[in-house]
Amino acid sequence: xxxxxxxxxxxxxxxxxxxxxxxxTNSGGGTAPARSRTPSVPTVTAGPTGxxxxxxxxxxxDFAFKPAALSVRPGGTVTVVNEDSTTHxxxxxxxxxxxxxxxxxxxxVTFKAPGxxxxxPFICSIHPYMKGTLTVR
Numbered sequence: 001x002x003x004x005x006x007x008x009x010x011x012x013x014x015x016x017x018x019x020x021x022x023x024x025t026n027s028g029g030g031t032a033p034a035r036s037r038t039p040s041v042p043t044v045t046a047g048p049t050g051x052x053x054x055x056x057x058x059x060x061x062d063f064a065f066k067p068a069a070l071s072v073r074p075g076g077t078v079t080v081v082n083e084d085s086t087t088h089x090x091x092x093x094x095x096x097x098x099x100x101x102x103x104x105x106x107x108x109v110t111f112k113a114p115g116x117x118x119x120x121p122f123i124c125s126i127h128p129y130m131k132g133t134l135t136v137r
Contacts, residue, residue, distance in 0.1 A: 052071040052072050052073045052076070052135070052136070052137045053071070053072060053073065053076065054072070054073055054076045054077065055072065055076055055077045055078070055079065056070045056071065056072040056076065056077075056078045056079070056113075056134075057070075057078075057079045057080075057081065058070060058078060058079070058080045058081070058090065058132070059080075059081050059083055060080065060081065060082045060083060060084050060088045060090075060103070060124075060130075061083040061084055062084065063084065063127060063129075063130055064130060065090075065122075065124075065130060065131070065132035067132075068131065068132045068133070069132065069133045069135065070132070070133075070134055070135070071134075071135040071136075071137060072113045072134065072135075072136060073113070073136070073137065074113065074114065074115045074116065074117055074136050074137075075112060075113060075114075075115045076112070076113045076136075077110055077111075077112060077113070078090075078098075078110065078111050078112075078113055078134065079108060079109075079110045080100055080103060080108065080109050080110070080111070081108045082103045082104065082105055082106065082107050082108070083106070084105060085105050086105055086126075087102050087103060087104050087105065087126060088102075088103055088124045088126060088127065088130070089101060089102060089103060089124050089125045089126060090103070090111070090122050090124070090132075091122055091123055091124070091125045092120050092121070092122050092134075093121045093122060093123055094121065095120065097114040097120050098111050098112075098113070098114065098120070098122070098134075099125075102126075113134065113136050114136050116136065117136050117137050118135075118136055119133055119134075119135050119136075120133065120134045120135070120136065121133050122134060
């Protein structure tokens with residue numbers, strides 16, 4: 001039985017290509033500096049101080065306020081949409097600045113933000129582990 005040289009020729013061709021590609025390097029006489037791959041970080045630019053919107057929207061879903069922090073100008077309107085399956089409230093803590101009362105599932109209410117600039121933490125008075133902050137500026 002006679003053997004063919006096919007596999008040996010293929011192996012030799014692969015070896016020559018590997019050696020040939022290895023010699024295709026920078027002929028600058030040195031090694032190229034290592035490049036670190038730092039992930040790109042998005043830049044967030046804040047608007048000018050006091051440029052809060054006149055209105056804000058707060059969603060209640062999955063027993064959480066979304067967003068948990070929102071801003072509005074003094075006396076602005078905050079719209080609260082309850083997309084959860086149960087009743088919730090939006091109640092300022094430490095002050096009586098605002099309290100929506102009970103908001104049933106699927107209901108929407110609005111309230112007027114305090115007229116004084118500041119940070120107003122709030123909770124759901126039914127589920128006090130639900131927390132958020134309204135910044136009036």
